[in-house]
Amino acid sequence: MATKNLPFSKEQIENIIETHPTPFHIYDEKAIRENARRFKKAFAWNEGFKEYYAIKAAPNPYLMKVLREEGFGIDCSSVAELELAKHVGMSGDEIMLTSNDTPAHEFQLAKDLGAVINLDDISHIDFVEKNVGLPETICMRYNPGDLKEGNLIIGHPEDAKYGFTHKQMIEGYRILKEKGVKHFGIHTMVASNELAPDYFIETAEILFKLIVEVYEKTGIKIEFANLGGGIGIPYKPEETAVDLEYVSAGIENLYNKMIVGNGLAPLKIFFELGRSITGPYGYLVSKVRHIKNTYKSFVGLDACMVNLMRPALYGAYHHITALGKENNAATEKYDVTGSLCENNDKFAIGRMLPELEANDIVVIHDAGAHGHSMGFNYNGKLKSAELLLRENGDVVEIRRAETIEDYFTTLDFDGLVDFTV
Numbered sequence: 001m002a003t004k005n006l007p008f009s010k011e012q013i014e015n016i017i018e019t020h021p022t023p024f025h026i027y028d029e030k031a032i033r034e035n036a037r038r039f040k041k042a043f044a045w046n047e048g049f050k051e052y053y054a055i056k057a058a059p060n061p062y063l064m065k066v067l068r069e070e071g072f073g074i075d076c077s078s079v080a081e082l083e084l085a086k087h088v089g090m091s092g093d094e095i096m097l098t099s100n101d102t103p104a105h106e107f108q109l110a111k112d113l114g115a116v117i118n119l120d121d122i123s124h125i126d127f128v129e130k131n132v133g134l135p136e137t138i139c140m141r142y143n144p145g146d147l148k149e150g151n152l153i154i155g156h157p158e159d160a161k162y163g164f165t166h167k168q169m170i171e172g173y174r175i176l177k178e179k180g181v182k183h184f185g186i187h188t189m190v191a192s193n194e195l196a197p198d199y200f201i202e203t204a205e206i207l208f209k210l211i212v213e214v215y216e217k218t219g220i221k222i223e224f225a226n227l228g229g230g231i232g233i234p235y236k237p238e239e240t241a242v243d244l245e246y247v248s249a250g251i252e253n254l255y256n257k258m259i260v261g262n263g264l265a266p267l268k269i270f271f272e273l274g275r276s277i278t279g280p281y282g283y284l285v286s287k288v289r290h291i292k293n294t295y296k297s298f299v300g301l302d303a304c305m306v307n308l309m310r311p312a313l314y315g316a317y318h319h320i321t322a323l324g325k326e327n328n329a330a331t332e333k334y335d336v337t338g339s340l341c342e343n344n345d346k347f348a349i350g351r352m353l354p355e356l357e358a359n360d361i362v363v364i365h366d367a368g369a370h371g372h373s374m375g376f377n378y379n380g381k382l383k384s385a386e387l388l389l390r391e392n393g394d395v396v397e398i399r400r401a402e403t404i405e406d407y408f409t410t411l412d413f414d415g416l417v418d419f420t421v
């Protein structure tokens with residue numbers, strides 16, 4: 001059976017479960033830091049290089065604090081995410097606001113924090129000017145339309161709701177310059193969970209080309225290019241991770257030709273990755289509740305799609321390891337399910353696994369991004385705790401599990417008494 005490694009032993013997890021009942025998410029701090037350092041090192045050639053962690057992937061201030069210590073900024077797209085940044089103590093150009101359909105109060109909070117505002121639409125130039133005033137630095141999100149093929153999660157760029165057209169970009173820079181904006185950035189993001197390294201080099205090429213064109217047509221020297229998020233991770237054991245050094249070398253080559261070659265250096269390279277930063281280093285730990293045999297064999301877990309929606313939402317593959325049974329032959333074909341009254345509440349369908357029984361501990365891999373954060377409370381299911389495995393082996397609870405009181409907190413049961421029907 002194809003395998004994936006774990007940063008903890010069965011005994012360690014059994015010990016953790018004594019104080020933190022399943023299900024829970026656990027993140028591996030050491031691996032997150034090592035990955036962050038490798039990423040930064042790969043792009044060390046670019047002065048001012050910065051990764052803005054897309055906080056929606058795992059909006060936990062403790063994880064953000066770790067990443068900030070590694071030099072990462074934060075990419076926000078809501079008031080709550082900006083507030084989280086504030087709680088971590090972040091401000092100014094540590095924060096990027098890349099949102100869409102943005103309300104005025106969100107622009108206001110971003111401006112108050114000194115965040116870099118990335119506009120999603122040309123009409124937002126007037127909207128921001130009128131409601132909060134234009135800041136000195138502005139970025140715009142480019143949608144390259146048919147210049148670029150999208151992928152499954154985002155779809156074709158022409159169908160995507162994000163960004164300015166090519167014509168609007170040129171027009172946008174002209175207007176902003178006229179209105180006195182001093183510093184400019186450019187952004188694009190047209191794919192998610194992409195594993196082909198050349199994809200990101202091509203994205204850089206599209207942006208660099210536009211940067212040259214903007215300079216020729218408006219005289220504006222763009223100061224940073226945000227290449228977005230979207231670097232995929234090998235969810236399946238047989239897949240390979242994106243070779244960051246290869247991507248970086250390809251981008252550096254284009255940078256020298258197109259940016260340095262046209263006298264447009266320095267240009268800072270930014271990313272706003274989420275998945276590839278924490279995804280592989282988070283695990284959903286759950287226990288088998290029931291084994292059910294009908295027309296198929298079902299493994300019922302104490303976790304459900306509230307804890308990890310990706311399989312139900314996208315049919316996504318997440319590898320599953322049964323602790324202590326790693327070396328057993330995968331002889332059984334199971335649907336691995338949660339307890340929602342939704343038949344798509346399955347972590348895996350027809351997955352070959354070793355024979356399982358009640359109370360076995362299973363680990364669902366690659367749950368460190370777009371995992372806990374996507375959860376909802378449908379069917380009254382509660383979101384689980386998040387734990388951090390520190391570098392020294394300590395385990396810290398970085399978010400407690402929801403309680404039934406949390407679930408009912410928006411209801412006023414006392415009001416029921418006076419509510420006559």
Ligand SMILES: *Cc1c(COP(=O)(O)O)cnc(C)c1O
Pocket residue numbers: 054056057075098189192193228229230231272273274275276369
């Ligand atoms: C979701 C998102 C990201 C992060 O995407 P990943 O696939 O997690 O890297 C970055 N930027 C924007 C605008 C996004 O919507």
